[in-house]
Every structure is written in structure tokens, then in C-alpha cells.
Amino acid sequence: MVGLALLAGPATITPAQDDPAVSAPNALPPGLPAELAARLASGGPSGPSPRPDDFPPLDQVTEGYEKVVSMLDGKPSFYTLWVRKRDGQMLAELPREYMRQKHYIALTVASGERFAGLQSGDMYVYWKAFDKRLALIQPNVEVRSNGDNESKASVRRLFTDRVLLDIPILTIVPMGGPVIDLDELLLGQVGKFFPGVRIANPRLATIQTAKAFEQNVEVAYEVPTDNGQLQTLHYSFSLIPENTGYRPRKADERVGYFTTAYSDLGKYADGESRVRYINRWHLEKADPSLKVSPPKQPIVFYIEHTTPIRYRRWVREGLLYWNQAFEKVGISNAIEVYYQDAASGAHMEKDPEDVRYNFIRWLNNDVGTAIGPSRVNPITGQILDADIILTDGWIRAFWKDYFQELPKIALEGFSPETLAWLDTNPQWDPRIRMAPPADRDLLLAQRARRGPQQLGGHPAGLVDPRLMGDNEFDGLVGRLSQVNGLCLAASGKSRDVAALRLHLAAIADDPEKNGDSKDQEDDTPKKDEELLDGIPEEFIGPLLADLVAHEVGHTLGLRHNFKASSVFPLEKINSHELKGKIPFTGSVMDYNPVNINMEAGEVQGDYTMITIGPYDLWAIEYGYTFDEKRLKSILERVSEPELAYATDEDTGGPDPLARRYDFSRDPLDYAENQMRLARYHRGRLLDAFVTDGESWAKARQGYEMTLGFQVSALNMMANWIGGAFVNRDKKGDPGDRDPVVVVPASQQRAALTFIIENAFDDNAFGLSPELLRRMSVDKWLDGDNFRSALNDEPAWPIHDRIIGIQASALTMLLNPTTLRRVYDNEFRTPADEDALTLPELLDTVSSAIWTELDEPGDGPFTDRKPMISSLRRNLQREHLERLIDLTLPNGGTGAAQKPIATLARMELLELKAKCDTALEGKDDIDPYTRAHLLAACELIDRALDAQLIYNTDDLSPSPSRSMIIFGDQAAPSSR
Structure with a gap:
């Protein structure tokens, strides 16, 4: 999916200079009338404003159209709409005060693609009349001056606004605003709003939505795209509120928030010229005199009616985890949740694409994805609305294609320096070494054709600021809206679900593991438990709530925290002290793997997070506290172990704790637990995992899953060799920690010993002639199976895989x-x-x-x-x-x-x-x-x-x- 994320703001700012599409501040769109183009290029005045008597009367222009009335109280709407449904035509009258307003256009592909409903992009714009044409202009927000008058004048002259498009004025309403042809704007110039979308035949477009409210209008067309696919393109026009009382809050690197940033060329002191605000909601107490008060305006989420009923309570629970954090800063019930329900009709009148509503949307697309984007005011960082996307693919993960997954696991945490070196030394590259032999020549040829990549192909070097979700670093750079890129939390959850299915099948007839033993504590799933889609609810429910809480954290402004899993040792995680009482890591913003205890503690601890962690409470306290005098003392807690923080760009660095999918204070304990788990399952693949009537290909799938445990453990421990812990403390913070602390030699040697024993010893792979004779493969020439049917041999390629x-x-x-x-x-x-x-x-x-x-x-x-x-x-x-x-x-x-x-x-x-x-x-x-x-x-x-x-x-x-x-x-x- 593509969406346009355009830079916005007052007329004293510049676009991102690394984006060719906006590199020239005065860039003009092609196809402008010569007179208008010359006037804009010269930077001269636009001339006298057009008058109503220069145009035909309104009733003549709107003849055959029907006025859209969505307001029950009769108040005028933000834009006035007229529609002619028989041929999909629509007109719009701009607000009378449009010349003094900043407008926000939120874009969504609402149907017709696998990720329909995911926020596509947004525009922060204003309209300006040039004789009988209107230009849609993007204010320049990247460079500003809050200094002396001379610097302000210079910035205004150098960093000008940018014309995005223009359109004719059809008429002007007396005592009103100009009228434009909306379908000519939104369909005729669709590529300006949805880059990559091409409409095959505009005459086949139909109006799906036309709603007009006091501060926003919602418009959607269903159109045939160039490949014939019908897609619904939703446009939401709203007024950016000003003077709301919202106070921006400065960002600090000790706490992980998404930011809205600009350069202030009126400042000269070191570190002052780059200004960063955290992205957050405007929350106020209804009664400021109370220590804890309800909010004046809560953050309200609606759970879309497409969410399966069996999962709705767990989605709601994950949302409400965060209320405890807001209560600590003085707001009770800051987040409210309502179910949209088709059977009862509750809230069915609300469109998820409408910018007034925050939705959790459920997509049945068989993809394991979750993402929590938000739209923000590009001047202040105030979050305006959010829509979380959940998909069903991770829940239905019975197994993973681990020879597509293993190279990704093996590369986890590699730095750009390493990736660049691997690019020129393919014999070292896991992506080549683990590929099927039939694919290697093709991969090498493709690599040779494309040549070197920026940052060695690291995701941060592949960012396209116009896109969302194709890259984990999209949304972290070059954008105004906070979209946090490709959140891989759901991908990790799909591996967790596949691992649990393997575990449940293996322990089904093991009395020591399935809870049937009199001596076994009641802490593992039982055979007769209630199942949701084949998985005990006590596992899948909290796992879903944890995933939702993670994505909600993003919509509250929080970035990933990949150091949060280092709070407790594994033995304590699997203890009576923590189980069901205390979250086992510091944050739901980490990619915390599933906790399956294999002789690493007295009980089977919580499988997943049961609420938000101490870091989450601390981060919300910094972002949302009302007492700004406390900010310094809040930040000074940075050295407390449970508040450890590292994020996406830290995962390629030397800190072995700043990584995805690791676990516990000493990950060596977790790595050894994973190897015990692999050995246990390898011993039961033939007898317990594959049951009578099932294909022997399942044994191969199960074995390859255990290789996933093994490679993940090896990669996790390799980061400890040559490692150094990185702290974000500032000088004078309590604890006086060094920012860089070398990992003790004893821990590095222990990690090295683990890799030697579990990668280089023949016995580490648990292979036997009996197992190898049964590791077959099913072959089907349909769907996604076609390639594997031709490429995978029935006899598992032992030497090549190992x-x-x-x-x-x-x-x-x-x-x-x-x-x-x-x-x-x-x-x-x-x-x-x-x-x-x-x-x-x-x-x-x-x-x-x-x-x-x-x-x-x-x-x-x-x-x-x-x-x-x-x-x-x-x-x-x-x-x-x-x-x-x-x-x-x-x-x-x-x-x-x-x-x-x-x-x-x-x-x-x-x-x-x-x-x-x-x-x-x-x-x-x-x-x-x-x-x-x-x-x-x-x-x-x-x-x-x-x-x-x-x-x-x-x-x-x-x-x-x-x-x-x-x-x-x-x-x-x-x-």
C-alpha cells in the first residue's frame, strides 16, 4: 500500500531535503496554466481575489445535484457537499474562512487490498486563490525561526511553501466560499494523494461515502484500478484546531517517544537549533483541583465489528491495560472502549476512516501483522487520531517455513557495517548460505545486478518516506505522521503460536508436562481446556491482549523498547513470586518471546505479559504528567534497572541486551532453555507430534521449528561477544553510570562456549537415521505451495542444511x-x-x-x-x-x-x-x-x-x- 505523507506547517519551514519529490522548495506540479505557473514561480502576489459575480450562479452549477445534510442540528458543515450519484459526480464548497485556515487530509484505502483500512498518508495544507483557480499548498514546517526578526525574514524568504496541485473554481457562493469539482480533484489527480494508484476508467467510479460534519467531511469513491481491482479510496478533510491549550513537550533521549521535529535557524547555541517534541494526545483533567480526575475528553477506541466475538474481550483488555499508567498521572479512565456490533447496530454509523474516531480494525487476510499508526499535528506533535490494524494470520500459524525464517533470525541485530560487508562477501551471508541450492545462483545474480546498497541494505537505508509498513524504519524518519513503520510484534507472535502448537502436541501424552501428574503443579495447559482456534484460551487470550497493548502504546506515542526484557532472571520469571502478579519484563513495547519453561524455574510462569510494565508507567508519566516541574526528577530515574530503554536503531549496535526476541536478565539462561526445549521436542516428533493418519511431512515441519529455536539462541548469544552495554544517562544522573560498559569477559566466554557446543557439535542437531527417514514433504501444485513442491526434495538435504x-x-x-x-x-x-x-x-x-x-x-x-x-x-x-x-x-x-x-x-x-x-x-x-x-x-x-x-x-x-x-x-x- 502506498500513501502520501507530506510535510506541513506554517509558511516558514522546509521539506526534507533527502526526498527528491520535495527537494526544491518552490517545486511546481506539472500541467499548471501558464499564467498561474509564471505567477507562482515569480513569487509575486496572487492578484485580486475572485468575486462571486465573475462566475455563474450557484443554482446553475449545482443543477441536478443533491445537497448532503449530515448534521441533525442544521449547522453548516465544514465543506458543503453536493452529489450526483448517477454518474459519481461531487461538488464541494470550501469554508468561508478557508484563506485563514489549515486543513488536514487523511487518506485511507478502505477496500480492495490485503491491508485495506491501514492509514495511507496525510496532508497538512491550505488553499489559496489565484484568479479563477485554487492551489492546494503544503506549508513548509521543517525549518523555522523563533529568533530575531532578521532571521525570521530570511527563513521566510529561503524556505517557502510548495504547490501540490491546482483546480478551477466553478463558482463562489455569496457570503460563502469557492465551489470546486471534487471528483476532478480527488479522482482526476488521484496520484497526488495515493502515489502508485492508477484509475483505469474514472467513468466507472461510484460514490461510496459523502458525509459532511461541522469540522470534517468524509468522502470515498470506489474505482477500478489499472489492474481491474476495485478499490475504495477514502478522503477525510478536517480543520486543524488552533489555540486548544495544548502545550508541546520537549523530547528526551532517555525515554522513547515518536517525535515531531524542526530546525530553528534563529538559535545558535549547541544543541538548540534542532527542536523535537514528543507525539502525544491532548489530555486534560475535567476537574484540575482533584488529585485524580476523569479526563475532559477521553481517548475513545471502537473495536470494529469485523473482530471475532471470541477475541473481543481480550482486545478490550489490552487497550485498558494503559489506564493504570494514566491514573498514576492523575487521570482516571483516560481510555474508553466500545464495541461496534453489526447484530445490535451499536456504533455501526461510525466509519473507521472518519478522523473523529479511533478504531481497532481486524483484517482476515492470513498475514501475521499488527500496526498502530497515529496522525499528528505537524506543528506541535499533538496526536489527532489513531487506527490500529490487527490481522488473523499470526493466530492461524500452525508452523513456519523456517528456511525462509532462518536467514532473518540469523541476521537479527547485524549492524549496517556488517551487512555492507556481507553484501560483498556472499559466502559469509546467511541469506545465501541458507538458501536452497537451486536459488543461490539467482540470488547472487540479483545481488550483482542491483549493486551496493545504502547502509549495506539495512532497513534504515531502504526507507521510503511516502510508504508505511514496508520497512521497520518507515515512519521513524522523513514523515510527520507517526506510523512506526513495519511493527514486527505480530510476526514474533506467529512464531510463538507455532511453537505452542508444537509444544501442546508433544506434551499431549506426557503426564509430567500436561498437568495430569499428581506431582505436577497446575501451571500448564490441560487437555480439556477451552480452546480458541485450537489453542487454550489461557494462552492465546493474554497473547492477543499483549499484542494489542503493544500497538496501543504506539498510538500513545511510544516507540519500541528492546531492552525491556532484561529486568528479571529466567528463574524468577518462572516463580510463584511473579506469576500472575508482576509483569515479567519492563515493557510491552519490547518484542517479548513466549515463555515456555523447560526446567528453568519452579513453575510455568506467565506465557506473556499480563499488563504493562514499569518502563511503560514511567514513559507515560514523562509524556503526560501535568506538573512540568517534575520532568527533571522523572528523567533522573533513568538508571533504575526496570527502566532500561533501547529502540530500533540500537539493535544493530554493540549492546547485547538491545535486541528483539531475547529474554531475561541473563539471556544465556533463556538460550539454554530454548535448547532444552528443542531437544525435548526432537525426541517426541515421531511418537507424539505426528499422530496416526497425519502426514510424515509434519515431522519435518516440527524439526525445522526446533532449528528456529536453535538458530535464534545462537544469534542471541553471538551478540555478547565483543559487546558493550550502552546507557542513555546524562552527566549528573543518579548512579553515575558510564554510557559504554564492556560486557564482562566471563559472560563473553560463556556465550562463546554456548555457540561452540550448540553449533559445531554433531550431536547439537539431534539427527538420527530413524528421524531422517521420516522427514518427508507434501507436494501440492496450488497457491503458495507451487514453488516448494518443485524446490523441496522429499529427502531432507542433511549436509546442506546443517x-x-x-x-x-x-x-x-x-x-x-x-x-x-x-x-x-x-x-x-x-x-x-x-x-x-x-x-x-x-x-x-x-x-x-x-x-x-x-x-x-x-x-x-x-x-x-x-x-x-x-x-x-x-x-x-x-x-x-x-x-x-x-x-x-x-x-x-x-x-x-x-x-x-x-x-x-x-x-x-x-x-x-x-x-x-x-x-x-x-x-x-x-x-x-x-x-x-x-x-x-x-x-x-x-x-x-x-x-x-x-x-x-x-x-x-x-x-x-x-x-x-x-x-x-x-x-x-x-x-
């Missing part, structure tokens, strides 16, 4: 960014304190991967019982090639590259010596191992010789090895 995971684990450990961070942390740590060093990291990885050279085991070795297993041979070859890459000039960038290269070369020399020793005088080595070690020796020799030829001291680009090895197969290198 080396893909192991190669990704090596990337997590040995990519240049991680190695640089380890190297830099050595300098940050005093010399008399323990630190994980580069030599230790490289040597530990090498020793773990080449263990057979130091401890060859007992022979004799044969083809069937080789000295080094096939999985380990693949891993060793992969590791060898990674070391060679690191010795090359393009093995990294920056000052750390040289020591990394020399240490990698030293590792190669030591490996060569070990391989030579293993081959000397041993006749009982099997052919597989002998060939493998001979090839390793030869490769090392050639690599070291090549370095002499290519002169590694030269910083110019240098040839790399000519082959990329995928396990036991070779593919051409793209470099």
Missing part, C-alpha cells in the same frame, strides 16, 4: 564488525582487568572446530566410521576458508583489519602444522579424512603463497579465492 546453520554461526563470530569490537574492547578495558582478546577468540574457535587433530580418538577408522565426520569436515573446510578471507585485503575495513589478518594467518600456519602431523605416519586414517586433510594443507599453502604474490600490504582491491564452497559442493564466487 552447514548453512554452521556457516551462519561462523559469520556471527568472525565477521569483521564483531572482531573489531573485540579488538576495541581490549583498549577500553584497563590492562590489569580480564578481557576477551582477539587471539583468544580465534584460537578458541579453531581448537573447537579442529578437535580431531588434537584428539583423534580410537581407530581403526573406515569409510563408515571416519576419523572426522562428514558434518565436521564441512565445518572445518568452512572455517578454513573464513580464515583465508580474513587474511585478504578485503577481509575487513579500518584499523583493526591488519591485526585481524595477521592473527588469521597465524591460525592458518598452526592448522597447517597440525594437519601435517595428523597425516604423518598414520595408515589407519580413512579415505574421507585423509583426502580432507590433504586438501586443507594444499589450500593453506596456496593461500599463503597468494598473499606474497598479491602483496597484502597494498590497500588496493585484491583478487580473492575463485570458489565459494557450500559444504561438499562448490559454486562460483561472485567476487
